[in-house]
Amino acid sequence: MEYMDGGTLSDVISKSYLSEEEMAAISRECLQGLDFLHSNHVIHGDVKSSNILLRTDGSVKLADFGLSTQVTPEKNTRSLLAGTAW
Incomplete structure (x- = not known):
């Protein structure tokens, strides 16, 4: 993954104020x-502000797929991809 020079959303909201338009744009990109991910049968499992990465050009990326799971279309059950809760 490329370098995200804006840092995490947690860092940004702890140091500065985001306008309603900026929050709407970040929310749209996350959704x-x-x-x-969901259209490819993947569940992230740990969406939070510290796992949302920003760039100064407005790019937004989801990160930390350690708790992500794969849903198999045939069985509609979850199978662990990788990671641990710790």
């Missing part, structure tokens, strides 16, 4: 990313 588009989750829609992509």
Whole structure:
């Protein structure tokens, strides 16, 4: 993954104020990313502000797939991809 020079959303909101338009844009990008994952039968499992990465050009990426799971379309059951709760 490329370097995200804006840091995490947690860092940004602890140091500065985001306008409603900026929060709406970040939310939209996160939801588009989750829609992509879900359409590929992947559940992120740990969406939080410290796992949302930002760039100064406005790019937004979801990170830390340690708790992600794969849903198999045939059985509609979850199988662990990788990671641990610790």
